[in-house]
Each structure stands twice: as C-alpha cells, then as structure tokens.
Amino acid sequence: MSLLDAREFTSAIFTGTWTHAKGGDAEVVSPSSGTVLGRIGIAGADDVREAAERAAGAQRGWAAATFEERAAVLRRAGDLLRTHEAEIIDWLRREGGAAAGMAGFQVHVAAEECFEAAALASQPHGEILRTAKPRLSFSRQVPVGVVGVIAPFNVPLILGIRSVAPALALGNAVVLKPDPRTAVCGGAVLAEVFRRAGVPEGVLQVLPGGVEAGEALVADPHVRVISFTGSTPAGRKVGEAAARHLKRAHLELGGNSPLVIMDDADVDAAASIGAWGSFLHQGQICMTTGRHLVHESIADAYVERLAAKAEALAVGSTEEDGAALGPIIDASQRDKIHGLVTSSVEAGAELRAGGTYRDLYYRPTVLDRVTPSTPAYAEEVFGPVAPVVRFSTIEELVELAGSSEYGLSLGVVTSNPMRGLEIADRVPSGIVHINDQTVDDEAVAPFGGVGDSGTGSRFGGTRANLEAFTETQWVTMQADPARYPF
Known part of the structure; x- marks a missing residue:
C-alpha cells in the first residue's frame, strides 16, 4: 500500500483531512524534466487563519495526552518513513531534484528525527528550586501551544520535520507551510505520515503557500512560536514581523x-x-x-x-x-x-x-x-x-x-x-x-548559526528542542494559604 494518493492532495491542503484550498492551486513540476507531476493546493490568508484556530483547539487535548502516547505516535511516524522509504525517495528525486543518495539521506534523517523526538517526550521537564518560604518551588517546561513552521525547498523533508517532530512530541500543535516548489516531498509526505501514525485531527496541518500565507502565519495570535528556515533577507522580515507580535522566532538562515x-x-x-x-x-x-x-x-x-x-x-x-x-x-x-x-x-x-x-x-x-x-x-x-x-x-x-x-x-x-x-x-x-567539510546534520546535535546565519536558536538535541518549543513556567505550592498583613 502506497503512502500517497495524488487524488487526495490534488488542489488540496491538509487540515487533518485533505480539503479545498481557498488560495487556489499550483502545478507540481519536476525540475529534472519539466514534467507536471500533479497539482497541490495553495493556502491563502483565510486558510491559515482557520488552521491556526483549529490547531489551538486541538492542541489542548494533545498536550493532555501522556508522554507515552505522544512518544508512540512519533515512533510510528519514524517507522512509516522507513516503510515507505522507496516511495518518498522517488518524490524527493522527481519533485525535489535530489540525487538518489541525497534523497535516501533525507529519509534516514527524517526517521531519526522522529525517534529522537519520541525520546524527548519522556525527558525531565523541570527542576526543583530553592525557596526561602515554607513551600515547594519548581520550574517546568510547558508547551507553547501552536508552532508555525516555514520550511524551504532545498532539503524539504529534513528542514520541515526537524521542527515538526520535536514540537509535536512536546505537546504542541503545528501548522507547517512548505515551499510550493516541494509541497509533496516536504509537505504531503509529512501530512500522511503523521496522520497514519495517529496524530489527532487538527494537531498537524500542512498548508503550502507563498508570502501571503507566511505573513498570515507569523501574524496570527494563536501561533506563539515561528520556526523559519530560509534565506537571510526573508528571515529578517520574519523576525521583524514576529517581534511586532511579541512572539519568538527561531531563524535558521543562509551561510557562506x-x-x-x-x-x-x-x-x-x-x-x-x-x-x-x-x-x-x-x-x-x-x-x-x-x-x-x-x-x-x-x-x-x-x-x-x-x-x-x-x-x-x-x-x-x-x-x-x-x-x-x-x-x-x-x-x-x-x-x-x-x-x-x-x-x-x-x-x-x-x-x-x-x-x-x-x-x-x-x-x-x-x-x-x-x-x-x-x-x-x-x-x-x-x-x-x-x-x-x-x-x-x-x-x-x-x-x-x-x-x-x-x-x-x-x-x-x-x-x-x-x-x-x-x-x-x-x-x-x-x-x-x-577534518571534515561544512555539511552535516544529526538529530541528536544542536544545529544553528550566528551572525546573519541565524538568531542563535538551535534545532536538535534535548536541550535545544526544549528551549525552542516550550515555555518556562515557575510554580510554587504550599500546604496552607498564605497570610498577609492586609
């Protein structure tokens, strides 16, 4: 049984199910041959707005699931990537222009990202703090809520899933906007993998789109964290827009x-x-x-x-x-x-x-x-x-x-x-x-740049992912109500 059915994603976006895109559609084109491989839906601002609201509602139930339940979903997603490796490689070669070895590497890393995210779900998520009062004081990492992920065309599977998987594992909902040029291998593949793995409807949504969709995602009040991978000029605009809305933006940008x-x-x-x-x-x-x-x-x-x-x-x-x-x-x-x-x-x-x-x-x-x-x-x-x-x-x-x-x-x-x-x-x-060249990526390692290559945020590894996709909350507890002089 194949992973993808082109009849389902034709002119559609993924909102938990494949649905009509209000922003229109676009051709899926092979850069190798120029052959039209199909059509994918393009999200408009209304699509994004509805998806973010839907994600905010679905996230509460997902966050309430046990870490074992979330980890099981991530492990199944990794297994599905391995099971359908040949089919996904075929899409990466045809739509993404990746040579066979590079396509296989993307699938391998994507599966590892899922397995590492599954382990992340059960990691300690807080610490006991000293306090001068007779109470229990501790900090804990809680989900941010809805994470917006904007992924590029060049290594679409890895650069999408390295944010999607840990964000889901930590109890967040995700709205993913893949580049329209790789909307199948960087979008539809992830939609189907996580749907079949058991992610509840609305917790992951995949909306290919252009500038309009990206701006709507950054601006939407339901989206509290933006994870962007792309060029430095585009990243500056994303960072500026996110700052206006007082939300965190993790920017992984260009390099030389x-x-x-x-x-x-x-x-x-x-x-x-x-x-x-x-x-x-x-x-x-x-x-x-x-x-x-x-x-x-x-x-x-x-x-x-x-x-x-x-x-x-x-x-x-x-x-x-x-x-x-x-x-x-x-x-x-x-x-x-x-x-x-x-x-x-x-x-x-x-x-x-x-x-x-x-x-x-x-x-x-x-x-x-x-x-x-x-x-x-x-x-x-x-x-x-x-x-x-x-x-x-x-x-x-x-x-x-x-x-x-x-x-x-x-x-x-x-x-x-x-x-x-x-x-x-x-x-x-x-x-x-x-004693090696500059290109490498492992799911267990923190990844990111300095200067114009990014904001210093990191993807990968336990600590970096916890910092990226959770909020720190301070909690105190005491046996009796506090008493004050007024």
Missing part, C-alpha cells in the same frame, strides 16, 4: 561557510572533502562550503585535484540512476548562480572547471585566484561553485574566515586537530567540523 585547508593537510583527502562540501545537492544547502581558504604552499595542487573532481562528476536527471548532481530548483536560481560566476570571472577569477549549464543542470564549478571582493566569494551562491582563496599566515586566515557576516559552519582540514580547534576558537561559527 569556509573550509580551511592547512599547509599540513593531505591534499587528496582535502580535495575530496572540498568537492563534497561545495557540490553535494548542487550546492543547495545552507551549510554548503562557499569559501575554500587554502594555504598558498599547497593551493596549486589542491585546485588541480578539486577541478578534476568537478569535471568527473556526472550531472543529469535525478529521475534516473547515475547522476551525482541533479538540477537547480528553477531558472531564477540557476541564473543567479551563473550571474555570480560570470561576474567573478570578469573581476579576475580563473575558471578552472564548470561555469556552464544546460537547462537547469549547472556544472560543478571551480574558481581560482579569488579575492574577498569577488562576487562568488562575498555572497551566498547556493549553487555548485567552489571559490578558492589563498592565504599565507594564520592571522590572514583568521581574518578571511571571520570576515563574512555569516557564521553557520566551519571546516578545518589539518594533520593537527588541536591546531584546528585553535582556529575554531577565533572564527565565529555555530558549527565546527575539524
């Missing part, structure tokens, strides 16, 4: 992550690390290695090997086997990538590989002799581009690595890991990987 290759690095290993960091999933990952900082003594050898790897990678349809890289999500994003590459070459960068495209397929690209003012170095490309800058001293390296307004992930390749840690101490970054 540096990969440092020290003079004592194994060049062959470093080139493999660098190629994976920049080219995986066509570079459409917030943690993608956007800047290669290479010691001048090994830079020529590194660039030669990196370019060879770029030239050898197969780029093609993710609907078929064999492609290492698939299509860019749409023509607008492809043209932005190409514009940054061409302007960088015009500014003096040397094109060592790539720099060309066919339809939405962009060749993995290596740019050498890049400077901090080169467009493809200074900006987040969000495509398969590896700009290489050479450095000579540690001071120069630290200045280069820390000069970006972004601070999401940092990789350092060196034969001396302690040297890598010393560099990490001097470069602001939410994530550091020594």
Whole structure:
C-alpha cells in the first residue's frame, strides 16, 4: 500500500483531512524534466487563519495526552518513513531534484528525527528550586501551544520535520507551510505520515503557500512560536514581523561557510572533502562550503585535484540512476548562480572547471585566484561553485574566515586537530567540523548559526528542542494559604 494518493492532495491542503484550498492551486513540476507531476493546493490568508484556530483547539487535548502516547505516535511516524522509504525517495528525486543518495539521506534523517523526538517526550521537564518560604518551588517546561513552521525547498523533508517532530512530541500543535516548489516531498509526505501514525485531527496541518500565507502565519495570535528556515533577507522580515507580535522566532538562515585547508593537510583527502562540501545537492544547502581558504604552499595542487573532481562528476536527471548532481530548483536560481560566476570571472577569477549549464543542470564549478571582493566569494551562491582563496599566515586566515557576516559552519582540514580547534576558537561559527567539510546534520546535535546565519536558536538535541518549543513556567505550592498583613 502506497503512502500517497495524488487524488487526495490534488488542489488540496491538509487540515487533518485533505480539503479545498481557498488560495487556489499550483502545478507540481519536476525540475529534472519539466514534467507536471500533479497539482497541490495553495493556502491563502483565510486558510491559515482557520488552521491556526483549529490547531489551538486541538492542541489542548494533545498536550493532555501522556508522554507515552505522544512518544508512540512519533515512533510510528519514524517507522512509516522507513516503510515507505522507496516511495518518498522517488518524490524527493522527481519533485525535489535530489540525487538518489541525497534523497535516501533525507529519509534516514527524517526517521531519526522522529525517534529522537519520541525520546524527548519522556525527558525531565523541570527542576526543583530553592525557596526561602515554607513551600515547594519548581520550574517546568510547558508547551507553547501552536508552532508555525516555514520550511524551504532545498532539503524539504529534513528542514520541515526537524521542527515538526520535536514540537509535536512536546505537546504542541503545528501548522507547517512548505515551499510550493516541494509541497509533496516536504509537505504531503509529512501530512500522511503523521496522520497514519495517529496524530489527532487538527494537531498537524500542512498548508503550502507563498508570502501571503507566511505573513498570515507569523501574524496570527494563536501561533506563539515561528520556526523559519530560509534565506537571510526573508528571515529578517520574519523576525521583524514576529517581534511586532511579541512572539519568538527561531531563524535558521543562509551561510557562506569556509573550509580551511592547512599547509599540513593531505591534499587528496582535502580535495575530496572540498568537492563534497561545495557540490553535494548542487550546492543547495545552507551549510554548503562557499569559501575554500587554502594555504598558498599547497593551493596549486589542491585546485588541480578539486577541478578534476568537478569535471568527473556526472550531472543529469535525478529521475534516473547515475547522476551525482541533479538540477537547480528553477531558472531564477540557476541564473543567479551563473550571474555570480560570470561576474567573478570578469573581476579576475580563473575558471578552472564548470561555469556552464544546460537547462537547469549547472556544472560543478571551480574558481581560482579569488579575492574577498569577488562576487562568488562575498555572497551566498547556493549553487555548485567552489571559490578558492589563498592565504599565507594564520592571522590572514583568521581574518578571511571571520570576515563574512555569516557564521553557520566551519571546516578545518589539518594533520593537527588541536591546531584546528585553535582556529575554531577565533572564527565565529555555530558549527565546527575539524577534518571534515561544512555539511552535516544529526538529530541528536544542536544545529544553528550566528551572525546573519541565524538568531542563535538551535534545532536538535534535548536541550535545544526544549528551549525552542516550550515555555518556562515557575510554580510554587504550599500546604496552607498564605497570610498577609492586609
């Protein structure tokens, strides 16, 4: 039995059942072939308003369920993701443009997010406090109520479920707004998984939509926390709107992550690390290695090997086997990538590989002799581009690595890991990987950036998820009523 029936979600949104979308509908299109795969409903402001009100009503019963009941639902959701892995991978390849390995990774991580969230439901959720009075004083973490999740197109399954699963486990209701470009693999899949796992009607609702739906979700008084993953410019707008309504916004935003290759690095290993960091999933990952900082003594050898790897990678349809890289999500994003590459070459960068495209397929690209003012170095490309800058001293390296307004992930390749840690101490970054590239994600680890990469909020791990999706409440109890002089 399949997980998805296109007849159910055609032109519909998920409110606990598949219902007509007041905001209209849109085509589900494969970026690999341009084939129309179906139609999905698009939520308007009225859809969001009704969903938020429905969620607020349903949340009370869900929060009253025992932690065992909520944990069981999350475990079933993880099992369903594994059971329907092949079908979900197929949608991720066709609709999301993910190569087979990347699609499989998304399903694996999504299942792990559910299993970790199931364990989160039974974690201690408070502490006994000292008090100067004859009473019991304690704090406890209580559900926020309704959580609004806004997820992007690039890694849609993971970037939706990493907020949805822990928020549900902690007793919240969730309204998820996936990107319309990946509304099936990042929306309908989660709707059906959690419906079949036993989430009560109204506790999870899935409303694909654009700016109108996003603004309505942030503004709605029933929604107390916004979890947003997307670009830094869009995140600024979400954060500003949330602040006006005095609600928390967890913002996981863009990046331009540096990969440092020290003079004592194994060049062959470093080139493999660098190629994976920049080219995986066509570079459409917030943690993608956007800047290669290479010691001048090994830079020529590194660039030669990196370019060879770029030239050898197969780029093609993710609907078929064999492609290492698939299509860019749409023509607008492809043209932005190409514009940054061409302007960088015009500014003096040397094109060592790539720099060309066919339809939405962009060749993995290596740019050498890049400077901090080169467009493809200074900006987040969000495509398969590896700009290489050479450095000579540690001071120069630290200045280069820390000069970006972004601070999401940092990789350092060196034969001396302690040297890598010393560099990490001097470069602001939410994530550091020594002797690895910049792209990684585990359900058990806190994830998030600093600077323009986010507000310092974190997803993943027990403490981070508790802080993200609960409120702290102070409670006192005493045997007799208090007495006062008036």
